[in-house]
Every structure is written in structure tokens, then in C-alpha cells.
Amino acid sequence: MKKNITVIKGDGIGPEIVTEAMKVLDKVGAKYGHEFSFHEILAGGCAIDACGKCLPEQSLDACLTGDSVLLGAVGGPKWDGVDKNNRPERALLGIRSAMGLYANLRPAKLFSQLRAASPLNPEIVARGIDFVVVRELIGGVYFGAHDTVEENGEKRATDIMVYSEHEIERIARTAFETARKRRGKVTSVDKANVLDTSRLWREVVTRVSREYPDVAYSDMLVDNTAMQIVKDPSQFDVIVTENMFGDILSDEASMITGSIGMIPSSSLGETKNGMYEPIHGSAPDIAGQNLANPIGTILSGAMMLKYSFDLDEESAEIERAVSAVLDAGYRTADIMDEGGRRVSCSEMGDLICSEIG
Ligand SMILES: NC(=O)c1ccc[n+]([C@@H]2O[C@H](COP(=O)([O-])OP(=O)(O)OC[C@H]3O[C@@H](n4cnc5c(N)ncnc54)[C@H](O)[C@@H]3O)[C@@H](O)[C@H]2O)c1
Numbered sequence: 001m002k003k004n005i006t007v008i009k010g011d012g013i014g015p016e017i018v019t020e021a022m023k024v025l026d027k028v029g030a031k032y033g034h035e036f037s038f039h040e041i042l043a044g045g046c047a048i049d050a051c052g053k054c055l056p057e058q059s060l061d062a063c064l065t066g067d068s069v070l071l072g073a074v075g076g077p078k079w080d081g082v083d084k085n086n087r088p089e090r091a092l093l094g095i096r097s098a099m100g101l102y103a104n105l106r107p108a109k110l111f112s113q114l115r116a117a118s119p120l121n122p123e124i125v126a127r128g129i130d131f132v133v134v135r136e137l138i139g140g141v142y143f144g145a146h147d148t149v150e151e152n153g154e155k156r157a158t159d160i161m162v163y164s165e166h167e168i169e170r171i172a173r174t175a176f177e178t179a180r181k182r183r184g185k186v187t188s189v190d191k192a193n194v195l196d197t198s199r200l201w202r203e204v205v206t207r208v209s210r211e212y213p214d215v216a217y218s219d220m221l222v223d224n225t226a227m228q229i230v231k232d233p234s235q236f237d238v239i240v241t242e243n244m245f246g247d248i249l250s251d252e253a254s255m256i257t258g259s260i261g262m263i264p265s266s267s268l269g270e271t272k273n274g275m276y277e278p279i280h281g282s283a284p285d286i287a288g289q290n291l292a293n294p295i296g297t298i299l300s301g302a303m304m305l306k307y308s309f310d311l312d313e314e315s316a317e318i319e320r321a322v323s324a325v326l327d328a329g330y331r332t333a334d335i336m337d338e339g340g341r342r343v344s345c346s347e348m349g350d351l352i353c354s355e356i357g
């Protein structure tokens with residue numbers, strides 16, 4: 001199989017972690033006889049530095065016309081002062097929106113080897129952590145009107161949260177379909193005791209749930225969910241929620257699996273051309289030091305093989321290799337368990353490649 005992968009290394013640790021994911025994809029491609037070609041483009045802070053625009057037109061075109069996109073991370077303090085419409089993060093939002101990537105899947109799964117790295121009580125961890133946050137990605141407060149005005153001698157800022165029924169309906173279907181392939185349970189998370197968007201959210205998801213009588217369905221308020229994720233994460237299978245709640249809950253969920261550096265994500269819309277990225281950011285505090293954990297990005301590559309290219313066996317091979325390297329005790333510096341063998345970002349990538357053989 002020949003596939004053209006658009007690559008955005010981005011900023012901070014982005015180039016370090018994406019380089020490792022490309023090495024692993026090359027290795028799997030060679031093993032199974034596929035040709036993955038990488039088309040590197042600029043987006044984010046590095047694109048601002050190179051040409052003044054966070055998302056040059058040719059970069060967006062490449063995302064739209066390739067077979068899928070692999071992204072590291074964008075942003076960093078260097079660009080905090082740029083115009084809000086040209087911030088590095090706007091590039092990411094622009095790509096998600098232009099590609100119509102409404103369904104963002106963020107699996108929070110604890111590798112059993114990393115039990116001791118979870119900050120949760122061992123008894124809670126022993127019950128297992130394996131759920132997925134299905135985050136709506138191109139609606140809500142991220143994409144409503146934003147404004148800052150000066151009134152009566154002070155500034156006033158507005159961010160509007162908007163959801164239409166069809167936007168909720170399609171992400172709800174993604175959640176129920178996902179649950180059917182897992183343990184058959186959906187928890188819809190909202191703030192229906194306060195927000196109109198959440199009341200509509202709950203009404204629509206409840207309606208869609210009737211089409212899936214085989215899936216257990218319930219709803220939960222977002223503040224309670226934040227607490228339940230640390231109290232007993234084993235109760236969750238699929239969490240479906242709006243854009244900003246999903247952003248926040250997925251960072252929380254990542255940490256209980258040992259490190260934010262472990263968690264991959266897929267973003268898909270109506271076609272197979274999706275975007276794959278770790279859920280973390282550009283980690284400016286450790287950038288350029290070969291310290292970052294590349295596993296979230298490597299596993300994002302595995303998700304790409306599965307969801308965009310239907311290469312299930314090749315995808316599973318990457319997951320197996322990651323698991324074997326963890327079994328052997330290798331850890332990057334972010335994983336805080338005792339007795340691990342500390343390795344750098346590039347050593348972790350090399351170890352995973354050698355495991356693929
Ligand atoms: N998808 C993206 O491109 C994305 C996502 C989140 C944040 N950001 C941007 O990244 C910048 C930094 O944001 P932040 O500091 O709030 O969040 P962050 O996720 O970059 O970092 C938070 C903490 O986690 C650590 N960390 C993150 N990824 C790691 C990895 N792979 N290995 C080891 N440690 C890791 C960092 O060192 C830091 O201590 C901001 O500009 C933000 O807007 C981008």
C-alpha cells in the first residue's frame with residue numbers, strides 16, 4: 001500500500017517526537033511492504049517565524065489533499081504576543097475545522113507495566129483504567145464568536161458557546177458506535193444544570209441513545225465527572241462530551257495512566273483523511289533536550305494505520321512493540337515509577353523500532 005502522510009512537526013518537542021513516530025512508521029512499512037511517504041509542512045509558531053502566517057495556504061492544502069496528517073504540537077511562549085488570529089494554536093484549530101474533523105478519540109488506557117506510575121491509589125488502579133474520551137472537536141466555545149471590547153473604562157471579553165443539533169447528533173453516533181466495539185457503555189458529560197448548550201446536548205444524546213438499545217447509556221455533570229475519573233476510572237468505557245470539557249478531562253485522564261506523554265489521539269470527520277496527534281502540547285520546558293516521551297505520538301501513528309488506512313495488524317504491531325519495550329523496563333523521564341531504565345526520546349524510538357524487527 002502507498003500512502004502520502006502530511007507531517008507537521010510543529011514547535012517545542014514537536015520535531016523530536018514526530019521524528020521518532022516517522023522512524024516507527026517507516027519500520028512497520030518496511031516489515032509489511034507498505035510505502036509511507038512523508039510530506040513535511042510548516043504550521044504553528046515555526047510557520048510564523050518562516051513566513052509570518054501560522055497556517056500558510058499551501059500547508060492547509062497539503063492537509064486536505066494527503067491521505068492523513070501526523071502532528072507533533074504547536075505553540076509556546078515565544079509566540080504569546082502575536083495577534084490572536086495568528087497564534088500557533090489557530091493553525092491547529094484551522095486544520096481541524098477545514099478538514100471537518102469533528103470526532104476526536106482520546107484513549108485513556110493504563111499499560112499494566114505502568115501501574116506504579118499512576119498517581120492513584122493502587123487499589124483503584126488495580127480495577128483497571130481503559131476508557132476513551134470522544135471529544136467534539138469543531139464546535140462549542142472554541143468556534144463561537146470571540147471579542148474583547150473597552151466599555152466604561154474597563155475591558156470586557158466574550159466567548160460564545162454554540163451547538164446545533166446536527167453537531168451533537170453526529171458525535172453521539174460516533175460515541176455509540178465506538179462503545180459497540182468496546183464494553184458497550186456511554187457516559188455523556190455536560191453541564192445541563194447551568195448551560196443551554198448542555199441541555200440541548202443531553203436532549204440530543206438521549207434521543208440518539210434510543211437507536212442503540214444494546215449500549216448502556218447515562219449522563220453525568222462535568223464537575224462530578226472530573227472527580228469520578230480519579231475516584232473510580234474503571235466505571236468509564238466511552239465518555240462523550242463537548243469540545244472544551246473534552247480538552248480538560250482528557251488531560252486529567254492521561255495523568256492517571258502514568259503520563260500525558262503516553263496518550264495518542266485520532267481526529268476524523270466524514271472521510272478517511274484524519275489527523276493524528278498526541279494529546280499533549282509542545283512542552284517548552286523540556287524542548288530540545290531529547291527528554292520527551294514519544295510514545296503518545298508513536299501510538300498516534302498506530303491509530304492512523306488503523307483508522308485511516310485499515311491496517312489493523314500493522315497498528316497492533318506498533319502497540320505490541322511499545323508494550324514490549326515497557327515490559328523491558330525502559331522509561332522516559334516523565335514516567336515516575338521506581339526502577340525503570342531511563343532512556344531519551346530518540347532511544348525510546350530506537351527501542352520500539354528494534355522490537356518491530
Ligand atoms: N496539540 C497541540 O499542539 C497542543 C496541545 C496542548 C497545548 N499546546 C500548546 O503547547 C504549549 C505548552 O502548553 P502546556 O505547557 O500548557 O502543556 P504541555 O502539554 O505542552 O506540557 C504540560 C507538561 O507536560 C509535560 N509534557 C507534555 N508532553 C510531554 C511529553 N511528550 N513527554 C514528557 N513530558 C511532557 C511538559 O514538559 C509540561 O511539564 C502552549 O503553547 C499550548 O497552547 C499545543
Ligand SMILES: CC(C)[C@H](C(=O)O)[C@@H](O)C(=O)O
Pocket residue numbers: 075089092093247279280
Ligand atoms: C492547543 C489547543 C488549541 C488544543 C485544544 O485545546 O484543542 C490542545 O490543548 C489539545 O488538547 O489538542
Ligand SMILES: [Mg+2]
Pocket residue numbers: 247248251279
Ligand atoms: Mg489540550
